[in-house]
């Protein structure tokens with residue numbers, strides 16, 4: 001088992017008052033990998049935002065595109081997410097994402113730096129750039145099992161911050177769990193996150209017009225089919241669904257492929273498998289304590305799963321390291 005120690009660092013170019021806990025020996029141990037592909041968008045496709053220079057396209061998903069942009073005033077790179085359409089709904093979706101994400105304060109959740117409408121009517125969200133980002137699956141290839149366990153623990157802590165504010169992410173999957181060049185994990189894409197009702201801590205809020213918009217959106221099942229637990233397919237996603245999806249992402253990271261990879265070209269077969277088939281099993285060969293923890297997270301009954309915080313604690317206990325508080329450094333560091 002890797003010996004894991006923790007130290008405190010600031011994110012490159014970021015507010016130096018915001019420390020981030022890092023597994024110190026993990027920042028140097030990642031296998032060498034080619035730099036992630038970034039495309040230069042054609043000038044006609046490049047969004048225009050005053051004060052920023054759009055430099056490269058970082059990725060695209062169902063909601064829109066994400067660009068690396070340079071903040072000319074603050075002299076640092078940021079991530080700019082732009083809705084695919086200029087419709088009022090597409091704009092509201094990005095603004096709702098920005099409002100919710102802005103209320104989640106955790107080092108493993110990119111900070112929201114701004115939001116609004118571009119001159120062409122598309123909605124945008126400016127956030128911390130995850131430098132050299134790779135998806136959890138890509139980062140896991142060739143990484144030690146202990147890295148994946150710690151990334152998942154960190155992601156579970158970020159989800160616990162959201163769950164404590166009654167926000168369920170709703171689309172946890174390897175592409176939304178980014179590992180940066182230093183080996184730090186970030187939970188991104190809060191675009192289908194939902195506000196639930198809970199009595200714990202203060203709930204996150206949306207402005208009234210976006211609240212109304214979110215109500216309308218809430219009647220749809222949103223997210224990524226391959227990572228949805230049974231209750232999401234039945235229209236009742238919640239925090240426990242995030243725990244399931246994170247565990248499934250770990251199963252994929254450990255096993256090298258999604259457990260339903262051979263069903264993927266037929267959505268109906270995936271749905272039937274999830275609803276009526278046996279629960280997903282962790283890959284053989286995992287240490288029993290880790291396999292058992294994942295098996296509990298993949299229970300078809302959401303009430304039988306551990307909470308995100310229990311998952312984080314279980315993973316940390318498994319990794320054998322001391323569990324750092326979110327902003328605490330190693331003694332003496």
Ligand SMILES: Nc1ncnc2c1ncn2[C@@H]1O[C@H](COP(=O)(O)OP(=O)(O)O)[C@@H](O)[C@H]1O
Nearest residue numbers: 059060061062063064066079128129130189191
């Ligand atoms: N903050 C970020 N830093 C670096 N890359 C990012 C960032 N946010 C998103 N990306 C890249 O853009 C892709 C799509 O972003 P995402 O927010 O998931 O969009 P969508 O909601 O359309 O799925 C991600 O999978 C990732 O590759």
Ligand SMILES: [Mg+2]
Nearest residue numbers: 061175176189
């Ligand atoms: Mg996404």
